[in-house]
Amino acid sequence: MVSSTHWLASQSAMAVLEGGGNAYDAAVAAGFVLHVVEPHLNGPGGEVPVILAPAGGEVRVLSGQGPAPAGATIARYRSLGLDLVPGTGPLAAAIPGAFDAWMVLLRDYGTKSLADVLAYAIGYAEDGHPLLPAVGATVETVRELFETEWTSSAELYLPLPEPGALFRNPALAATWRTLLRETAGLSREAGIEQARRIWREGFIAEAVVDFAARPAMDSSGERHASTLTAADLAGYEARYEAPATYDWNGWTLCKAGPWSQGPSFLQQLALLPEGFDYSSADSLHTLVEGTKLAMADREAWYGDTAGVPLADLLSRAYNDERRALIGPKASYELRPGSPGGRTPRLPDRPFGQDGAVEPSAGTTAGAGEPTVRFDGLTRGDTCHLDIVDRWGNMVAATPSGGWLQSNPVIPSLGFPLGTRLQMAWLQPDLPNSLTPGRRPRTTLSPSLALRDGAPVLAFGTPGGDQQDQWSLHFFLAVALGGLSLQAAIDAPNWHTDSFPSSFYPREMLPGSVTVESRIGEETIAALRERGHDVTVAGPWTEGRLCAVARDPETGVLSAAANPRGMQGYAVGR
Numbered sequence: 001m002v003s004s005t006h007w008l009a010s011q012s013a014m015a016v017l018e019g020g021g022n023a024y025d026a027a028v029a030a031g032f033v034l035h036v037v038e039p040h041l042n043g044p045g046g047e048v049p050v051i052l053a054p055a056g057g058e059v060r061v062l063s064g065q066g067p068a069p070a071g072a073t074i075a076r077y078r079s080l081g082l083d084l085v086p087g088t089g090p091l092a093a094a095i096p097g098a099f100d101a102w103m104v105l106l107r108d109y110g111t112k113s114l115a116d117v118l119a120y121a122i123g124y125a126e127d128g129h130p131l132l133p134a135v136g137a138t139v140e141t142v143r144e145l146f147e148t149e150w151t152s153s154a155e156l157y158l159p160l161p162e163p164g165a166l167f168r169n170p171a172l173a174a175t176w177r178t179l180l181r182e183t184a185g186l187s188r189e190a191g192i193e194q195a196r197r198i199w200r201e202g203f204i205a206e207a208v209v210d211f212a213a214r215p216a217m218d219s220s221g222e223r224h225a226s227t228l229t230a231a232d233l234a235g236y237e238a239r240y241e242a243p244a245t246y247d248w249n250g251w252t253l254c255k256a257g258p259w260s261q262g263p264s265f266l267q268q269l270a271l272l273p274e275g276f277d278y279s280s281a282d283s284l285h286t287l288v289e290g291t292k293l294a295m296a297d298r299e300a301w302y303g304d305t306a307g308v309p310l311a312d313l314l315s316r317a318y319n320d321e322r323r324a325l326i327g328p329k330a331s332y333e334l335r336p337g338s339p340g341g342r343t344p345r346l347p348d349r350p351f352g353q354d355g356a357v358e359p360s361a362g363t364t365a366g367a368g369e370p371t372v373r374f375d376g377l378t379r380g381d382t383c384h385l386d387i388v389d390r391w392g393n394m395v396a397a398t399p400s401g402g403w404l405q406s407n408p409v410i411p412s413l414g415f416p417l418g419t420r421l422q423m424a425w426l427q428p429d430l431p432n433s434l435t436p437g438r439r440p441r442t443t444l445s446p447s448l449a450l451r452d453g454a455p456v457l458a459f460g461t462p463g464g465d466q467q468d469q470w471s472l473h474f475f476l477a478v479a480l481g482g483l484s485l486q487a488a489i490d491a492p493n494w495h496t497d498s499f500p501s502s503f504y505p506r507e508m509l510p511g512s513v514t515v516e517s518r519i520g521e522e523t524i525a526a527l528r529e530r531g532h533d534v535t536v537a538g539p540w541t542e543g544r545l546c547a548v549a550r551d552p553e554t555g556v557l558s559a560a561a562n563p564r565g566m567q568g569y570a571v572g573r
Contacts, residue, residue, distance in 0.1 A: 001559035002026065003546035004385035005041075005462060007569035008129060009033040010561070012120035013387055014571045016112065023389040024052065024109035025117060028102045031399050032121035032176075034383045035098075035415070036169060037129050039404045040138040041462065042383045044172075045208075045417040046401025047097040049256045050105060051243060051448045053455035055392035059448060061241045061256045064101025065420070065439045066094040067304070071227035074426050074434050082220060085422045085434065087504030088406055089218025090226030092419035094440060096208070098399055099199050101238035107192045109393075114183060114191050118176050125414070126173035128166030132567065135167070135404075136160050142405050149217040150408040153416070157404060172414030178203065196237075204413060205233045211410045212417060219504060226417070243448075246270060246314055251479060252450040258431075259304035261502070262445045263313065265468040267294035270319040271326075278480035284523060285530050288496050288513055289326040291469055293335060295499035300336035300344035303431030304439040312339030330531035332510040334499060347425050349506065382444060386458040386548040388557055394550065396446035396458035398467075422504045443502050447471050451552065459547035461562075465502050466495040470543035485547045485560035486570075492519040493542035509533075516542050540564045 002013040012033045013026035021029075027050070035043050042048075048064040072094075077085060086092050106117060139146070139157045146154040161167055182198055183191040198204055212226035243254040246266035253269065255262030271290040277283055301308055312318055318339050325335060336344035382400030401418030409416050423441055424434035432441040445467045449457040457478070461470045470493055477488035494515040500508045511533040515524060518539045527534050546568060548559040561568035 001548045001557040001570070001572035002030070002385070002387050003548050003559045003561045003568070003570040004030055004034070005383045005544055005546060005562070005568050006034060006037050007567060008037050008124060009383075009385060010569040010571050013385065014573075015120070016117065017387075017389055018573070021112045021116070022110065022391065023387040023393040023395045024105050025112040026387050026389070027385060027395045027397055028106045028110060029117040029120050030385050030387070031098070031102050031397060032118055033124060034385070034399055036121050036124045036172065038132070038135075038383050039169070039415075040135050041381050041403060042098070042399040043402030043404070043415045043418070044099050045096045045407070045415050046399065046403070047094070047418065047420060047442065047444065048101050048397055048399040049260060049442070049444045049446055050101060050395060050397040051254055051256065051446045051458070052105070052109065053394040053448055053450075053458075054109065059243050059254050059450070059455065061243045062101055062105055062238060063241055063256070063259070063439070064097040064238045065259065065442055065444070066097035066236055067437050067439045068094055068421055068424065068434055069227045069229060069232040070436045071229065072421060072434060072436055074428055076227065077426050077434065080222075080224065083426055084504055084506065085424060085426060086218035086220045086224070087422045088419055089216050089224060090212055090228075090407060090417065091218060091224045092422045093212065093226045093228055093407060093417040094420040095228065095232050095236045096402065096417060097236065097238060098402070100196055100236065103192050103196050103199075104238045107189055113188050114195055115180050118180065122173050122176050125169040125176070128168045130164050131161055131167040133163040134565070136163050138405055145217065152411040153404065153409045155411065156409050156414065169414045171412065175204065175413045200234045200236065201230070205230060207410055207412045208233065208417070211408070216408050228417070244310060249479065250451060252453070253475075254448040254450065255445065258302040258308040258310055258441070259439045260442050260445055261298055261302065261465070261468055263302070263310060264294045264298045265445065265447065265472055266314055267297060267319070268468070268472050270314055271323050273323060276480070278476050281526055284494070284527065285330075285532075286326060287473070288527075288532065289331060290323075291496055292331055292498050293322050293325060293337070295465075296334050296336040299334065299500055300346055301339070301431055303433075303441050305431050308431060309339045309342060315339075328530065330511050330533075332498070334508070345430055347427050347430060347500070349500075381464060382462040384446070384460040384462055384544065384546045386460065386546050386559070388458065388548045388550050392455070392550055392555075394448065394455045394458050394548070396448050396460050398444040398446045398460050398462070400444050400462070423502045441502070443467055445471065447475070449475070454552040455550065456552055457547065457549045459545060461543050461545040463543060465497070465499075466543070469495045470545060474543075474545050474547070485549060485558055489543075489545045489547065489560050489562050492516040494519065495542060514542070516540065544568060546570070
């Protein structure tokens with residue numbers, strides 16, 4: 001079974017499975033296809049966290065999130081007159097991590113060759129794929145920037161064909177074909193290792209470093225060059241980690257660590273009261289307020305540092321104390337806790353006051369494209385895939401970054417760098433301060449759930465800060481509501497922005513709740529009565545969830561995909 005945010009990625013993964021490949025071969029093939037068909041949502045210059053559960057093996061997290069380059073210091077950015085990392089452009093680029101993560105996954109858990117898994121992406125880049133309307137809408141939003149500043153992007157994306165017509169990226173196809181030529185004749189593993197070396201030190205690295213050194217316009221209104229160097233690329237390797245876990249009602253939930261926002265999902269579960277009634281009139285208020293508390297802790301405590309007190313944040317005593325803060329009325333405050341008596345640390349920024357940015361009318365975070373302005377400013381969005389194979393191997397991955405609107409296209413390669421450093425603060429001594437060698441805290445958050453130690457459910461969604469809200473609502477609909485995967489994805493969804501955004505310019509909308517109109521007038525009225533600032537969005541606007549499952553008793557597989565945006569696709573046999 002395969003579910004992903006694009007039908008061509010799902011079909012490509014299914015073709016790999018039908019050809020004898022396993023879930024990991026299929027995931028890599030789908031990941032490279034997503035780089036081609038959703039270039040406004042991810043690319044090879046971005047990043048990917050992966051959670052994998054080998055049949056009969058241990059659950060592992062594979063971090064494809066690159067860290068800040070050695071030259072990316074707070075002092076350097078401050079010397080340029082910046083108080084935030086720009087939301088676009090070379091200064092916001094972390095070391096790209098997606099490619100190496102896909103290669104490590106293929107080497108260690110796959111069975112297919114590099115040529116086997118790249119064939120689908122090469123075909124769609126070379127011969128064309130139907131252009132998504134969202135790609136065209138995103139390009140139109142940044143047309144002026146492309147025409148006047150990012151001319152290499154204009155050469156690839158302007159003029160665009162009509163939505164549905166074939167779009168090609170010959171430079172990207174040529175990059176992968178050259179890579180295959182330079183790895184030809186080697187064994188499977190040797191070829192993968194050679195590809196990794198080429199990415200880090202060969203023709204790809206040379207093109208990346210050369211182009212990154214050229215100043216380009218960013219969201220600060222100035223032109224800056226990247227801090228990325230050849231040594232930064234050469235020294236990066238994707239790495240495995242143990243997942244962050246939480247046991248709840250017979251389930252074990254597995255997430256990436258606090259260098260992601262993944263543990264906020266676990267904290268929201270820990271905050272639920274005993275006997276939580278998912279269907280009660282008060283349940284939505286409880287969930288909204290719990291989200292605010294978990295996300296406030298995310299701001300104060302999460303980062304790529306050894307000092308994150310995760311055990312205390314997930315402890316019963318701490319969450320009993322925090323749960324008592326949920327009152328009958330909506331909170332408009334950012335209220336991080338003090339796990340183990342520690343003092344929370346927040347950025348010195350007037351969230352929700354100076355510089356607050358209201359969501360643009362008609363935008364749908366997570367339902368297709370990021371929210372972008374003329375200068376490429378984006379709230380961020382991404383892709384997702386989940387796969388389970390005939391042997392019970394399971395994988396969830398959330399590729400992101402390297403958006404077409406993030407940085408200028410590197411003309412010889414056909415893709416841009418990412419902007420993940422925008423999530424780090426230019427204030428010292430915070431868990432998520434910009435620090436050379438540290439990963440910026442990301443919003444990317446695939447999920448995997450076990451029952452009695454066996455992997456049974458892989459799921460996730462694009463959507464920036466909303467990922468661990470929409471994913472939680474889906475999981476509760478399955479675990480407590482008894483809904484099928486598809487019914488749980490289809491159920492009316494919602495989110496709150498009542499905490500600092502992870503994306504430039506880091507705004508906060510206190511008390512906000514955005515709901516799909518299908519949630520019903522009675523529920524909307526009840527939320528407003530409790531003091532929530534409710535925005536009613538369209539009926540199918542919240543989330544882009546994917547999911548696959550395996551019944552450990554019968555071995556029966558299932559999958560579901562999101563109807564919002566009309567491009568998610570689940571397939572199996």
